[in-house]
Amino acid sequence: MLTSQDIEFFVALSQSKSLAATARKLNVTPPSVSQRLQALEQKLKVKLVERGSRAISLTLEGNVLFEEGLAVLKQIELLESKVAEKNQAISGKIRVVAPVGYGTEKVSPLVAEFHKIHPLTHIELILSDTPNWTQVDPPDVVIYIGQLKDSSLNRILLEKNQRFLLASPNYLKNAAPINTPQDLLNHECLVIRENDDDVTLWKLTHKETGETTSVRISPSLMSNVGPVIKNWAVNGYGIMQRSEWNVLNEMKDNRLQVVLPEYTFPSADIVALVSSTRDKRPAKINAFVDYLKQHLSNNSTD
Structure with missing residues (x-):
């Protein structure tokens, strides 16, 4: 039977360029990654990965396991979050992508302050000249300035901006x-x-x-x-x-x-992009976005 640990391992592998990169991400040896992949393929009786000399690529079956497995992990995380809400604990990893300038001046201080309030969180702030959403290794929140191009994402106004x-x-x-x-x-x-x-x-x-x-x-x-x-x-x-x-x-x-x-000029409002509606987001993401809204603007709506 496929376990959540199997899924977590394969998602980490799918989001890496090679078996060696997977080993570094998981803090294990490359041979152990190869052995675990072989065991998973034997368990499912399908080939999941094409092994190249410098990189790996997913087979059709591997791509299904990655995409569906990622959705399963998100559901598990949401379930854990709802249970944790009972004791008011905000914890876990949060990945945030933001523009370099705005992220440095306005987002980074709030990230540090939020972590101080919720010390059980682990926040990674990634600054980029072209902040966007990636399906391979999706962030939890993207801070975006300007005209929104991807309407499939949920848009939360953080700050009006001309x-x-x-x-x-x-x-x-x-x-x-x-x-x-x-x-x-x-x-x-x-x-x-x-x-x-x-x-x-x-x-x-x-x-x-x-x-x-x-x-x-x-x-x-x-x-x-x-x-x-x-x-x-x-x-x-x-x-x-x-x-x-x-x-x-x-x-x-x-x-x-x-x-x-x-x-x-066309408005360039500052928004937070998230993949789901509030009721389907983990408590840690809702708490983080609420904190940004509170400290960046008093007129934001979710």
Whole structure:
């Protein structure tokens, strides 16, 4: 009979590139991984894995065991969570993926504080320039900024967030006037590459008329790191498009000024992406998301 330990082992193997990688993940020797895989295949009387010289791949039967086994483990985790709720204990592993800038400045302190409140948790925070959901090794929570592309995931609003077109007073003083979106074509534009978005197509909507104008800018400077772009803008090297959360201080002390204030950009709300509805999520995930909502915004809804 297949056991939960068998499933846990095979899921860990399926999420690894090789038997050696599986051994490192499970903190055992490679021969023991190979022996356990052979025993599992003999138990089920099917071949689960194709063994290559450098990597492994799942057979059709192996893929079924991985996908269905992963669902079974989630159900077991949910059952354990519901039982644990009776004694109010929040515990277990939580994997969180977040953008580098926002994750560093705003998510990481909350992760540490949440763990301090719930010391039985083990939280892994993964920062990425392109935070997204992966089916092979799925996280528990993805923090995402901008337009949501995958509608199959549950979206929980954490923080309202606008985008602005910004430049330093010094740049604006010495540059040509900017009265319409088309004027941007004659200016130095700064671009950050993130979320695989089309970052050189700027779409601006007039606040009064509702008319939307698209401008394909040719960036003079580009980077995949937010602070680099912001420093360039503050130092007068051009115009950038950035999120409200990232530039509030610079706007307050007038190091950056809004360009074309009569126009707006598409909203870039900050959301938590999870795979299931609240009643089907483990208590640890609900508690963590609730903590983020409480400390990032008072107007979020699940």
